[in-house]
Amino acid sequence: MMDVQVQMWSEEFEKLIFRMTTPSVKIENGVCPSTTIVKIDSARKHGILLEAVQVLTDLNLSIEKAYISSDGRWYMDVFHVTDLNGQKLTDESVISYMEQALGSIHCMRKGSGRHNGMTALGLTGTDRIGLLSEVFMVLADLQCNVVDAKVWTNNGRIASLIYVKDSDSGCQIEDSERIEKIESMLRPVLKGDNDIRSAKASVLVALTHSERRLHQMMDADRDYERRSDVGISGSDTPIVTVQNWALRSYSVVNVQCKDRTKLLFDIVCTLTDMQYIVFHATVNTDAGVAYLEFLIRHTDGTPISVDAEMQRVIHCIQAAIKRRDPQGVRLELCMKDRPSLLATVTRTFRENGLNITSAEISTSSSCIAHNIFHVTDAEGRIPSHKTIENIREKIGFDNLKVKDPPTSCHNNSRPDGPKPHMMLLSLGSIVRKNLYNLGLIKSYS
Helix, strand or coil, X not given: CHHHHHHHHHHHHHHHHHHHHCCEEEEECCCCCCCEEEEEEEECCCCHHHHHHHHHHHCCCEEEEEEEEEECCEEEEEEEEECCCCCCCCCHHHXXXXXXXXXCHHHCCCCXXXXXXXXXXXXXXXXXXXXXXXXXXXXXXXXXXXXXXEEEEECCEEEEEEEEEECCCCCCCCCHHHHHHHHHHHHHXXXXXXXXXXXXXXXXXXXXXXXXXXXXXXXXXXXXXXXXXXXXXXXXXXXXXXXXECCCCEEEEEEEEECCCCHHHHHHHHHHHCCEEEEEEEEEEECCEEEEEEEEEECCCCCCCCHHHHHHHHHHHHHHHHHCCCCEEEEEEXXXXXXXXXXXXXXXXXXXXXXXXXXXXXXXXXXXXXEEEEEECCCCCCCCHHHHHHHHHHHCCCCEEEEEEEECCCCCCCCCCCCHHHCCCCHXXXXXXXXHHCCCCCCCC
């Protein structure tokens, strides 16, 4: 009899632990006329907010509004999302996947199964015209087939994650001597003539989410530090402020910038990797401008206490936003993959004086290359129409196409919206406002 009671108690205890640790997810389409509402209740744990936001951004959803609040050891999050066309989510398979993925964020997923069987290379160094052309040429000479890659640039620095296979066998490269040769051949290419920082080229073993790893690489490379030889345009720099709310022992971070997809991910990723916990947050968008506010503390429960640390938070968030802000003309390449394709295409860019400010490389299972490049001229300006057409003629008009209007690299206007000193909400009411938006109280006035 005692054994039966112990077993029953054990089963009930396991159910209780499961309910306490497994997020509750509710997705509603009938509440808001313009957005799908995603509600998540989960135990508060460092990094779990980032995991939730990552699920939404990996689906290329646009977060129009968000309310994040923690009550004791519990998170209550509400996200208003749309697809990239600004429409509600209607695909049941997407909704079902989202429920399943958000319900398992407590498991803290690592990396992506998409890149299983590939060798991951992490590269950082000095950005310059023709750099990627040289990198891809070295890899081609070493019989490395580039399957996927992401490239970011910011403040004169470059970071890239490149996934390769052996060109002959199509298998992962695991031979230590060959890996050492790849690394040693790439480092001199990545280091500029006046590079005061060491260029890095290494095989990555334990992979986190690709874009999180890129943020970590650029942070480690200190791309957030201002450089005198790189032009800084104040007009398009995100407005970031940090103040302390002494009464509640929070540091309050406010951000105002141009709205775009994955913006919330980039900021939360930065705060998480800087070892801050977001206790409360609001996100609002209006006319293409995003307004975000975060109440944070260190993981030990203390607010920011040093002015130098506040400045570092400001610079790191600004850098995180700007890394993904595309500069120049967007070019899309779609054609049958072949050896040295990337080396050939990027060499053509270099020969015509174009600099690649970002790149996203992918190869389908049917060996079709789908590559996206953002390019500027040597001065960081929009390339001339003639230059672009010359490049398209060499690569193939059907293979390389211009997509979307070019992004201005020197925009002299600042988005309309509140001035920096008007950005802060009333600090005494932000918690009540979050609880109101989460439906837990009737009024926050």
